[in-house]
Amino acid sequence: MTAPLTPPPPPHDNSPHQVWQAPPPAGEPGAGAYEQDGPGMKTELREAAVVTVAVALGGVLLGLLWWWLAPHVPLVADEIDKNWVVYLKDTEGEQAVGVDGTFILLGLAFGLVSAVAVFLLRRRGGVPLVVALGLGGLLGSLLAWRLGVWLGPESDVLAHARAVGKGVTFSAPLKLSAKGALLAWPLAGLLVHLGLTALFGPRDPEPTFPQQP
Numbered sequence: 001m002t003a004p005l006t007p008p009p010p011p012h013d014n015s016p017h018q019v020w021q022a023p024p025p026a027g028e029p030g031a032g033a034y035e036q037d038g039p040g041m042k043t044e045l046r047e048a049a050v051v052t053v054a055v056a057l058g059g060v061l062l063g064l065l066w067w068w069l070a071p072h073v074p075l076v077a078d079e080i081d082k083n084w085v086v087y088l089k090d091t092e093g094e095q096a097v098g099v100d101g102t103f104i105l106l107g108l109a110f111g112l113v114s115a116v117a118v119f120l121l122r123r124r125g126g127v128p129l130v131v132a133l134g135l136g137g138l139l140g141s142l143l144a145w146r147l148g149v150w151l152g153p154e155s156d157v158l159a160h161a162r163a164v165g166k167g168v169t170f171s172a173p174l175k176l177s178a179k180g181a182l183l184a185w186p187l188a189g190l191l192v193h194l195g196l197t198a199l200f201g202p203r204d205p206e207p208t209f210p211q212q213p
Helices: 040-067 097-121 128-152 156-166 177-202
Strands: 075-081 084-090 170-173
Touching: 040 097, 040 128, 075 156, 084 156, 097 128, 097 177, 128 177, 156 170
Parallel strands: none
Antiparallel strands: 075 084, 075 170
16 A cells, blocks of 8 residues: 655744844835934934924014014103103003014914925924924024114103103103913924824835745
8 A cells, every 4th residue: 555645734833043134224125114213313413403483583573573563552652741751642442452463473374384485395294393493583582672672662651751752742652561472382383293294204114024935
């Protein structure tokens, strides 16, 4: 009686003689799980520093626009018993609110523009870049505030009143009553950048592994 000629099935155990395929080196297809994602930390920090300075310098333009577009608060002076008294010419006017509102609207617009510009230049984002965008917006708002106050009318109201004379209308110093308006630029920039990254940012590829025999 002869044995069947059918060969025996291959073994399924992990014997020491079994050959396994080694994972491909980094840089080759199939090495997505081992490939470094994005630039190094030093490069990200340099880019973040550049973004912070560039965004903060935009505060010069914001300050000029605020000084130009903000409404003027009219004041009038009177001399009583050789003492100068300054009061609002229009007690029901909303010019003071308009000064803060103008700064907030400009800050929101600058936050939108800066976020779009940063996203287009550096789509991958990163924590240092986001921090730089918020910090640059805050510094830009502070710079715009101080520049607008410096360019605005005389800050010494009594001296200005004596200079123009009794009963003559003059503009109040340009000031920001609601200091929370300084956060309009950085908050708008962060929110817009977050939305752009979530909608149009690059997606991380799924790691691929070689098929095992």
